[in-house]
Amino acid sequence: MRRVIKNLISALVALMFVNAAHAAGELHIFNWGDYTNPDLIAKFEQMYDVKVTITDYDSNETALSKVRPGGHGFDIAVPTSSHIPIWIEEGLLMQTNPNEMPNFVHVAEQWRNPDWEPGRNYSVPWTWGSTGISVNTAMYGGEINTSELFFSPPDELHGRINIVPEMNDVMNMAIMYEGGQPCTTDKEVLMRVRDTVMAAKENWKSIDYGTKEKLVSGDVAVSMNWNGYSKRAREENPDIAFGYPKQGYPLWMDNVAVLADAKNVENAKLFQNFLMDPENAAMISAFAQYANGIAGSEAYMPADLASAPEIAIPAELQSAGVFVPPCPPEAQQLYTAIWTEVQK
Amino acid sequence: MAETENTSSVLAAQSHQVAIEASRRNKIRNFRLLSMPALIVLTIGAAGPLLIMLVYSFLKAAPYGGVVWEPSIDGWFGVFLKKDIFDGTISIATAHLSILWRSVNLSIQSTLLALILGFPTAYFIATRSVQTRNLWLFLITIPFWTNLLIRTFAIMQVIRDQGIINNFLIGWGLIESPIEMLYTDFAIMLGMTYVYLPLMVLPLYASIEKLDFRLVEAAYDLYATRLRVLWRIIIPLVRPGIVAGSILVFVPSLGAYVTPRVLGGGKHLMLGNLIELQFGQGRNWPLGAALSIFLLCVVMGALLIYVRVAQRGTTEHV
Numbered sequence: 088m089r090r091v092i093k094n095l096i097s098a099l100v101a102l103m104f105v106n107a108a109h110a111a112g113e114l115h116i117f118n119w120g121d122y123t124n125p126d127l128i129a130k131f132e133q134m135y136d137v138k139v140t141i142t143d144y145d146s147n148e149t150a151l152s153k154v155r156p157g158g159h160g161f162d163i164a165v166p167t168s169s170h171i172p173i174w175i176e177e178g179l180l181m182q183t184n185p186n187e188m189p190n191f192v193h194v195a196e197q198w199r200n201p202d203w204e205p206g207r208n209y210s211v212p213w214t215w216g217s218t219g220i221s222v223n224t225a226m227y228g229g230e231i232n233t234s235e236l237f238f239s240p241p242d243e244l245h246g247r248i249n250i251v252p253e254m255n256d257v258m259n260m261a262i263m264y265e266g267g268q269p270c271t272t273d274k275e276v277l278m279r280v281r282d283t284v285m286a287a288k289e290n291w292k293s294i295d296y297g298t299k300e301k302l303v304s305g306d307v308a309v310s311m312n313w314n315g316y317s318k319r320a321r322e323e324n325p326d327i328a329f330g331y332p333k334q335g336y337p338l339w340m341d342n343v344a345v346l347a348d349a350k351n352v353e354n355a356k357l358f359q360n361f362l363m364d365p366e367n368a369a370m371i372s373a374f375a376q377y378a379n380g381i382a383g384s385e386a387y388m389p390a391d392l393a394s395a396p397e398i399a400i401p402a403e404l405q406s407a408g409v410f411v412p413p414c415p416p417e418a419q420q421l422y423t424a425i426w427t428e429v430q431k
Numbered sequence: 432m433a434e435t436e437n438t439s440s441v442l443a444a445q446s447h448q449v450a451i452e453a454s455r456r457n458k459i460r461n462f463r464l465l466s467m468p469a470l471i472v473l474t475i476g477a478a479g480p481l482l483i484m485l486v487y488s489f490l491k492a493a494p495y496g497g498v499v500w501e502p503s504i505d506g507w508f509g510v511f512l513k514k515d516i517f518d519g520t521i522s523i524a525t526a527h528l529s530i531l532w533r534s535v536n537l538s539i540q541s542t543l544l545a546l547i548l549g550f551p552t553a554y555f556i557a558t559r560s561v562q563t564r565n566l567w568l569f570l571i572t573i574p575f576w577t578n579l580l581i582r583t584f585a586i587m588q589v590i591r592d593q594g595i596i597n598n599f600l601i602g603w604g605l606i607e608s609p610i611e612m613l614y615t616d617f618a619i620m621l622g623m624t625y626v627y628l629p630l631m632v633l634p635l636y637a638s639i640e641k642l643d644f645r646l647v648e649a650a651y652d653l654y655a656t657r658l659r660v661l662w663r664i665i666i667p668l669v670r671p672g673i674v675a676g677s678i679l680v681f682v683p684s685l686g687a688y689v690t691p692r693v694l695g696g697g698k699h700l701m702l703g704n705l706i707e708l709q710f711g712q713g714r715n716w717p718l719g720a721a722l723s724i725f726l727l728c729v730v731m732g733a734l735l736i737y738v739r740v741a742q743r744g745t746t747e748h749v
Binding site: 146148149151152155173177246252253254255274277278288291292293294295304305306413415416419420421423424425426427428430431 | 496516593692693696698699700708710714
C-alpha cells in the first residue's frame with residue numbers, strides 16, 4: 088500500500104512538472120458534448136504549445152445563458168447558425184476576421200458568405216448537417232424521404248415514433264410540412280400546424296433524445312434525428328437509414344467563434360485558422376461524423392464518410408433543406424404556446 | 432439587624448437572579464451566534480435565489496432569453512391565463528392547469544405507494560435486534576450512493592419494451608407482446624417512488640424505533656385484533672414519522688425534472704419540465720420564474736393543509 092501511495096505521489100509530482108513545462112499558453116473551448124476529436128486537440132496543443140481545456144454544453148440556450156453574464160473563462164464557443172446572429176447582436180463575439188486568415192482560402196465557396204453571417208467576420212465552419220428522419224428499414228419498408236412519417240404516419244408506425252424535444256426543429260418541420268415558411272407567424276398556417284401536431288402526437292411513442300439507443304434497440308422504428316448521429320446508429324445496426332423530408336427539413340452549421348471577453352485571444356485565433364486547414368477539418372468530421380465546410384478535406388477523411396448517404400444529400404432533395412434563421416420573439420411565443428399545448 | 436440581614440439576603444437573592452438572567456442572556460446570545468453561520472448560509476443559499484426569481488417574475492422577457500429591466504406582470508398573467516394565439520380571446524391556461532394536476536396527482540400516488548412499501552420495511556427493520564438494524568439501514572441507504580440519473584436509467588432498463596420484465600414474461604410465454612410501461616404516467620410514478628423511497632423509510636424507522644411496544648402488548652392483552660392494534664395504537668404513535676416521510680417524498684416529486692424527462696418520454700410534461708421549457712427553448716424567463724414561485728406556493732399550501740389535517744388526527748387520539 089505504501090508503495091502505491093509513493094508511486095502515486097511521484098506520478099503527481101511528475102504530472103505537475105509536465106504541466107508546468109507545457110503551460111506556454113492556454114485555450115478554453117466551450118463546445119457541444121461528444122463533438123471534439125481528442126486527436127485534433129492533441130495536434131493543436133503540440134503544434135502551438137498550448138494547453139487546451141474543453142467544457143461541454145447541451146443546447147444553444149444553455150451556452151448563451153452561461154456566456155452572457157461573463158466570468159465564464161471561455162475563449163471559444165461553437166454556436167449554431169440559427170443562433171449566431173443573436174450572439175453577434177448581443178456583442179458576445181469578438182470580430183477576429185477569419186476572412187483575412189491564411190487558411191480562409193480553404194473554406195468552400197458556399198460557406199464563405201452565409202446568410203446568418205455575411206462575410207464571416209466572426210466565425211469559421213465547424214460542421215454542418217441536417218435534421219431528418221432515421222428509419223429502421225427492417226421494421227418499415229416504405230418511402231423514407233417524407234415527414235409524413237412524423238405528422239401523418241401509416242398505421243403500422245403508430246406508437247413506434249420518437250421525436251427529439253427540439254421545439255424549433257419540430258415546429259419548423261411541421262410548418263414546412265403544412266406548406267409554410269420557417270419562423271412564420273402566419274396564423275392560418277400555425278392553426279393547421281397545431282392541429283396536425285396535436286393529432287400526430289397520439290401516434291408518437293416518446294419525445295426524447297437518445298435517438299441512437301432507441302433505434303438500435305428497436306424500441307422505435309422511426310425517429311427525428313441528426314444525420315451524423317444516424318450514421319453512428321447505422322454503424323451499430325445496418326438497417327438504419329436516413330431520410331431527407333421532401334416537404335422541407337432544417338439545415339444547420341455549427342461555427343467556431345471567439346468570445347468578446349476571451350483571455351487567450353491569440354491562441355483562439357490560431358485555433359480558428361488551424362480548423363480551416365483541410366487535414367484538420369477532416370479530423371473533426373472523422374470524429375463527429377458530420378460534413379465540414381472546408382474544401383479538399385474529403386481527401387483526408389475515412390473512405391466511407393464523404394460519400395455516406397447521411398452526408399451526401401441526394402440532388403433532388405437538396406433544395407428542400409433550409410437554413411433556419413433565429414425565429415423572432417413573436418414566433419417563438421406562438422411556438423412555445425403550441426408546444427406546451429402538445430405536451431400538456 | 433434582622434432587617435439588614437433580610438435586605439442583604441434579598442439583595443443576594445436579587446443578585447443571584449440577575450446572575451441567572453445574565454447567564455440566560457449569555458446563553459441566548461451564544462445560541463444566536465452559534466446559529467449565525469447556518470442562518471447566513473440559508474439566507475444566501477435559499478432566500479437570495481428566491482428573491483431573484485420573484486423579481487424576475489415581474490420583469491419583461493428579453494427577446495432571446497434573459498430579462499429586460501422593465502416591470503411587467505406578463506409572466507404571472509401567463510401562469511393562469513392565456514391569450515388564444517389565433518383569435519386573441521383570453522381564457523384560463525388549461526395547458527398549465529392540466530400539467531399542474533398531473534404533477535400533484537402523480538406526486539400523491541408516489542407518496543402513497545412509498546408509504547405502502549415503506550411502512551412494512553421500516554417496521555421490519557425497527558423490530559430487528561439492535562446490531563442487525565444497522566445493517567438493514569445501511570442497505571436502505573446504498574441506493575443513495577448512486578447518481579439519481581443512473582438510478583432512473585436503471586428503472587428504464589427494467590421496464591422498457593425489450594427490458595428485463597417484458598423479456599422475462601415473454602420468455603416464459605406468459606404474454607405475447609411486451610406490456611407498454613415505459614413512457615407512461617405509470618413509469619413516472621414508479622420511478623419517483625423508487626427514487627424517493629428511502630426518504631420515506633428513514634423517518635418512519637426513526638418513529639417506529641421509539642415506539643413503546645409495551646403498549647402494543649397491552650392492546651393484545653385487552654383482546655384487540657391485529658388490525659385494530661395497527662390502526663389504533665401503532666399508526667397514531669408513529670404519525671410524526673408518516674408525516675415527515677410523506678412530506679419528504681411529496682415535495683421533491685412535485686418538482687421532479689429528471690424522472691418525468693427520462694421515464695415519461697417527454698410526451699407529458701410535469702411542472703419541472705414546463706419551467707425548464709420556459710427558461711430554455713421557450714426563452715420566456717419571467718414566465719419560468721413565475722411558474723417556479725407558483726410551484727413553491729403550491730408546495731407550501733399542500734404542506735399547510737397536510738400538517739393541519741395530520742395534527743387534528745393526533746389531538747383526537749391523545
